[in-house]
Amino acid sequence: MDSFIERNYEKLKNKYALTSPEDLLKEADIDLLPLPLDDNTGGFTMTNNRCSTIVVNSNWDEHYIGFVILHEFSHLVLHGGSSTPYYRRIGAGRFIPKIENEANALAMKLLLDMQDSDDIKHLTKYQLLYYLGIDDDLLRYIPSLNKINN
Structure with a gap:
């Protein structure tokens, strides 16, 4: 994992109880x-006078909204709120801007940390995607399974 992402993840892990996306925002x-x-469109972030609001698509599945929340939160942490709207289809073969890759990587790391390790430790990456309720397009952001289970 990118050291920039890893450093920020460690800071977040030390600062917050990583229980759920909604609890993290609170x-x-x-x-x-x-x-x-x-x-x-899954969501976007608005920042005004140092106050931030994450807007999510209330029509989307609850599990996917959790990833969108963490993706937008990651933009706030990594990029000072710079964000483009989060789209469900990020496209496996299309160019994904660096900030979107970084936000996806940190969001996935946070989301996996919020799961019960006993529930996910024997899942394949594809089973994990299904368990999390997110698309195959995000498979590339799941670290190797031995890193998840340690």
């Missing part, structure tokens, strides 16, 4: 606003 004093958005 602890970090970031507002969450569920709104019906177009079918392709």
